[in-house]
Amino acid sequence: MTDIDSPRGPAAERPFHLVSEDTAATATPPLRVDLAIIGGGMVGMSLAIACSEHGIKTALIEAEPAPALTDRGYDGRSSAIAYGSQQVLKAIGVWDLLKDQAQPILDIRVTDGGGDQRDARRPGGVSPFFVHYSHRDLAEDGTAAQSGEAPPFGYIVENRISRVALFERLKACPNVSHIAPATAMSFKLDAERAQVSLHDGRRIGAALVVAADGRQSALRGFAGIGISESDYRQSAIVCTVVHEKPHHGVAHEHFLPAGPFAMLPMTDDRDDEGHVRHRSSIVWTEDPRLVPMLLALDDDAFGAEIERRFGLTLGRVRPLGPRFSYPLKLLVAEKYLADRMVLVGDAAHGIHPIAGQGFNLGIRDVAALAEVLVDARRLGQDIGSPLVLERYARWRRFDNLLLVGVTDGLTRLFSNDLPPLRLARDLGFALFNKLKPAKRLAMRHAMGLVGDLPKLVRGKPL
Ligand SMILES: Cc1cc2nc3c(=O)[nH]c(=O)nc-3n(C[C@H](O)[C@H](O)[C@H](O)COP(=O)(O)OP(=O)(O)OC[C@H]3O[C@@H](n4cnc5c(N)ncnc54)[C@H](O)[C@@H]3O)c2cc1C
Structure with missing residues (x-):
């Protein structure tokens, strides 16, 4: 990663080689790049890294300073990084x-239902109707044949840890100017050009x-691109928890009337006295009106509420560290491109976390766009031309809309307690579990791993 010139000279001594806002240089001519990425979140950073080795000069503009984005208080989420996304992260270093x-x-x-031992409809707690997926089942199909052994479905990684790794990798990237904190x-x-003006007057032509x-x-x-939006009237409570028993790499999801409750396995760590702690990340969907009260509970009461919903499969559960909540809405952009922008x-699709796929869709966007841009560059094409951008938009739209439909359908089907629907779901679970x-x-x-996969998702270089 390189720095752009500023009145104070190169910013090499500053953390992450950032260009800070006090280096504003409104009088200086615009920085000229091939690609300007607005937003240095996990998706924007991945795109800058993927393009950097291929001679595409990039400006990555992020409103927040890097230390804020990696602070424990910024984002309490962990993400399920699907196997295909892991292949992309591997390929880009x-x-x-x-x-x-x-x-x-x-x-x-x-599981359809919770772990409440007192739930009269579920004597003994957890519903007898469940679907169990084992990565070993993949040993019987082509996924396993490639590597000789069945790969995991994916990995749970704290977003904070992913951001630290992305910043670290970014530092070694040629052709990238990381401009932060700076707001576009x-x-x-x-049709001829694109220009971005930052809050301090600096301009970037791309x-x-x-x-x-x-x-x-x-x-x-x-750009005048409209969106379709729908409010699920749910919020997700997110935090790390510790539990008595090891999770053995099993991710649990219970469909409760208020919405899905997920217990996602994290790596063990050690407490201050060196004792091993078994950790998981919870994504607990709730009625937003209850969320402030739940967030304010003390650790024992909060842990007891988790146990009411999840049961004691992992023994006693207690929260660890800060708790966060996120309002849940569906968002779909009407199109993915305009003149010289995608x-x-x-920014293109915001989905319910029920299947842990939002970031994974973003990573597949990155893999497809990087491939399209690098191909265009090799052929000597203008990377901002409609021909190039339409290839990206066509490629990604179907996959994204499919996941939007699946996650939206699942959320609406399972976030209720209507007896006929519940019966149909339970029968569906029992049947599906037997259909290999x-x-x-x-x-x-x-x-x-389904569909027209970009090279990076297949673990191949661009
Ligand atoms: C509760 C919850 C759980 C989730 N779990 C999973 C999961 O398990 N697996 C999964 O795949 N996905 C999951 N997701 C979805 C995932 O978190 C998001 O899809 C992903 O973080 C989106 O990344 P992004 O980089 O596109 O956007 P963001 O993370 O929103 O980043 C956008 C960046 O742009 C910057 N920015 C905005 N405007 C400007 C501007 N004008 N100038 C400069 N910078 C700007 C912001 O500061 C920010 O850093 C979950 C989501 C929620 C809510």
Whole structure:
């Protein structure tokens, strides 16, 4: 990663080689790059890294300073990184920097109902209707044949850890100017050129601008791209928990009337006295009206509420560290491109975390866009031309819409307690659990291995 010139000279001594806001240089001529990425979240950073080795000069513009993005208080989420996404992170040199803190997901157990021992409808607690996916089942199909052994479905990694690894990798990237903290405030986009103006007056001219600026994307709004949005009237409570028993790499999801409750296995760590701690990350969907009260409970009461929903499969459960909540909405952009700009990640699609796929979709956007841009560059094409951008948009739209439909359908089907629906679901669970080919297809979908896969998802270089 290189730095752009500033009135104070090179910023090499500053952390992460950032160009800080006090280096504003409104009088200086615009920085000229091939690619300007607005938003240095996990998706924007991955795109900058993927393009950097291929001679695409890139400016990565992020509103937050790097230390804020990796602070424990910024984002309490862990993400399920599907096997296909792990292949991308490996191919772009990020995986080795975080693999020691990535917990393999070996089994997934989905249950209709909770673990409340007092639930009269569920004597004994957890519903007898479940679907169990084991990575060993993949040993019988082509997924395993490639590597000789069945791979895990994916990995659970704290977002904070992924960001640290992405920043670390970014530092070694040629052709990338990481400009942060800096907010992209206005844009000029037409068939001939794209220009971004930052909050301090600096300007960046580019052949292509990418909106990786998340759900509230200012660039998407500026380009006049409409969105369809729907409020699930649910919030996700997220935090790390410790539990008495080891999780053995099993991810659990219980479908409760208020919404899904997931217990995602994390790597063990040690407490201050050196004792091993078994950890998981919870994603607990709730009625937003109850969330403030639940977040304010003391650790014992909060742990007891988790046990009411999850049961004692992992023994006693207690929270560890800060708790977070996220309102849940569906967001779909009406199109992915305008003059000299495209959307990636949450700027293009924001989905319910029920299947842990939002970031995975963003990573597949990155893999496809990087491949399209590198191919265009090899052929001497203008990387911001409609021909190039339409190839990306066509490639990604179907996969994204499919996942939007699946996650939206599952959320609506399972977030209720209507007796006829519950009966149908339970019968469906019992039947599906016995259908091996259908289960295998669902597993390959969850791993991000179905469809027209970009090279990076197949673990191949661009
Ligand atoms: C509770 C919950 C659990 C989840 N679990 C999973 C999971 O298990 N697996 C999974 O795959 N996904 C999961 N997701 C989804 C995943 O977190 C998101 O899809 C992913 O973080 C989106 O990344 P992004 O980089 O596109 O957007 P963001 O993370 O929103 O990043 C956008 C960046 O752009 C910057 N920015 C915005 N505007 C500007 C501007 N004008 N100028 C400069 N910078 C700007 C912001 O500061 C930010 O850093 C979950 C989501 C939730 C809510």
